[in-house]
Amino acid sequence: MLLAIDVGNTNTVVGVFSGEKLLNFFRIASNEKLTCDECGILAQQLLEGIDISPREIDGVCLSSVVPALTQAYEEMSRKYFSVEPLTVSASSALGIKIVYDNPExxxxxxLADAVAAYDLYGGPVIVVDFGTATTFDYISASGEYVGGAIAPGVETSSADLFKRAAQLFKVRLEPPGRVVGRNTTDSLKSGIIYGTVGQVEGIIKRMRRELGADNVKVIATGGFSPLVAKLTSIIEEVNLTLTLEGLRIIHARANR
Structure with missing residues (x-):
């Protein structure tokens, strides 16, 4: 079985695969102070909770944007699962060509999103990932990772607004009944949620025009993807486990 671990700045998602089948996945807070042992104990507890013995894990694939946790999870893999982890980077066997100015x-x-999107949906395709940052990535019809855009995430930007504006307050991030808010709570919800929808539609339309790719598919992932997808027709499909699927595919290619 494969343990796929996606370490983000805010959350870490852990998935367990048996072959191509995702058996289960878990979302936990990313804490860069976690030690190797804490990561190992947590992983074992998650596995035991779904009746999987740690001894059944024979592969670990890791994507991480938090260097301190990269090291902790790599050490955990060796110590608790006796497995040399595959840590994804631009030099991994991705199955797509990276034409970004600096692939590293x-x-x-x-990268994991791009690999999964091209493998599962073909190209051209744009992946929108709603995380700490909202990222837009374009993969061409021939399987080239061209690049994209990085914007502040929904929670990231709204948290900064609440922090800096003395008379505003934190609200539940959900769409209000109307765009024109009749009170401060609904006005904040409208600006944050419909502002995000407008950002997504605007960036994708500009990418399509710039790349001459009107037929490009748009796949969304990340925590806010279901909410945003309901409010725009530009997103064709939501795949909440896209990154984990990418890790599975990359690991399989490395072990052929």
Whole structure:
């Protein structure tokens, strides 16, 4: 079985695969102070909770944008599972060509998203990942990772707004009944949620025009993807486990 671990700045998602089948996945907070042993104990507890013995894990694939946790999870893999982890980078066997100016600057999560999107949906395709940052990644019809855009995430930007504006307050991030808010709570919800929808539609339309790719598919992933997808027709499909699927595919290619 494969343990796929996607370490983000805010959350870490852990998935367990048996072959191509995702058996289960878990979302936990990313804490860069976690030690190797804490990661190992947590992973074992998650596995035992779904009746899987740690001894059944024979592969670990890791994408991480938090260097301190990269090291902790790599050490955990060796100590608790006796497995040499595959840590995704631009030099991994991805099955797609990276034509970014500096391939090493592309986040491992973006690479995993790109690999999964091209493998599962073909190209051209745009992946929108709603995380700490909202990322837009374009993969061509021939399987080239061209690049994209990085914007502040929904929670990241709204948290900064609440922090800096003395008379505003934190609200539940959900769409209000109307765009024109009749009170401060609904006005904030409208600006944050419909502002995100407008950002997504605007960036994708500009990418399509710039690349001459009107037929490009748009796949969304990340925590806010279901909410945003309901409010726009530009997103064709939501795949909440896209990054984990990318890790599975990359691991399989490395072990052929």
């Amino acid at each position: 600057q592309v986040g491992a999560d973006r």
